[in-house]
Amino acid sequence: MPIRTILLAVTATLALLIGQGSSRADDKAAAAVASDDNGKYADKDGNPTFKIQPDGTVDWHTYSGYRRFNSECNVCHGADGAGSSFAPVLAESLKTMSYADFLSTVAGGRKNLSNGNDKVMPAFGDNKNVYCYMDDLYVYLRARAVGDLPRGRPAKHEDKSAAAKQAEDSCMGG
Ligand code: HEC
Numbered sequence: 001m002p003i004r005t006i007l008l009a010v011t012a013t014l015a016l017l018i019g020q021g022s023s024r025a026d027d028k029a030a031a032a033v034a035s036d037d038n039g040k041y042a043d044k045d046g047n048p049t050f051k052i053q054p055d056g057t058v059d060w061h062t063y064s065g066y067r068r069f070n071s072e073c074n075v076c077h078g079a080d081g082a083g084s085s086f087a088p089v090l091a092e093s094l095k096t097m098s099y100a101d102f103l104s105t106v107a108g109g110r111k112n113l114s115n116g117n118d119k120v121m122p123a124f125g126d127n128k129n130v131y132c133y134m135d136d137l138y139v140y141l142r143a144r145a146v147g148d149l150p151r152g153r154p155a156k157h158e159d160k161s162a163a164a165k166q167a168e169d170s171c172m173g174g
Helices: 003-018 060-072 099-108 134-146 162-173
Strands: 035-037 040-042 110-112 119-121
Touching: 060 134, 060 162, 099 134
Parallel strands: none
Antiparallel strands: 035 040, 110 119
16 A cells, blocks of 8 residues: 555544544643653643753754754745745644644645635645654644744754654655
């Protein structure tokens, strides 16, 4: 089965489980770290989240998301998710967008051709440089939206865990 089909199937299942289409407000309290799996953090609902220490040190995945976002997404969404005349300010979108909606939008893309609009969000479901880093992109943008993460490259970050390295290698190689 092609990876894209698998990813979309997983996304669809997740969306059903979590309740796709339900827009919910996110905030710092909802995004608080409730569990730590080798430096991959999750909130109380099990959704990926960021961790920012008082001195500004971010978790590895937030840092990785910063780098991926500013190579794959910034051309339309603006540096650091600050938006452009063409595509939405993702640092705002993620205040109300669920994890499931994020996954399905990025994997499947979205066309908004109403009212002579020609804006298209490409589907990234078959682009390894994006789907191998889906959660990193999500936690980075979540940190920008509700975690007070400033614009620009985070100055300090946690080390990359062996588990993160292994997951990346197997996704990029497979
Ligand atoms: C070619 C330009 C382009 C690129 C590259 C792009 N996007 Fe988009 N994106 C758009 C447009 C345009 C929309 C709005 C579509 C609409 O109006 O429905 C959008 C919408 C979105 C939304 C929904 C936002 C909302 O408020 O509903 C998310 C989430 C998103 N993009 C994430 C990403 C991520 C993550 C990347 C990088 C992997 C990315 N996009 C790369 C053009 C782009």
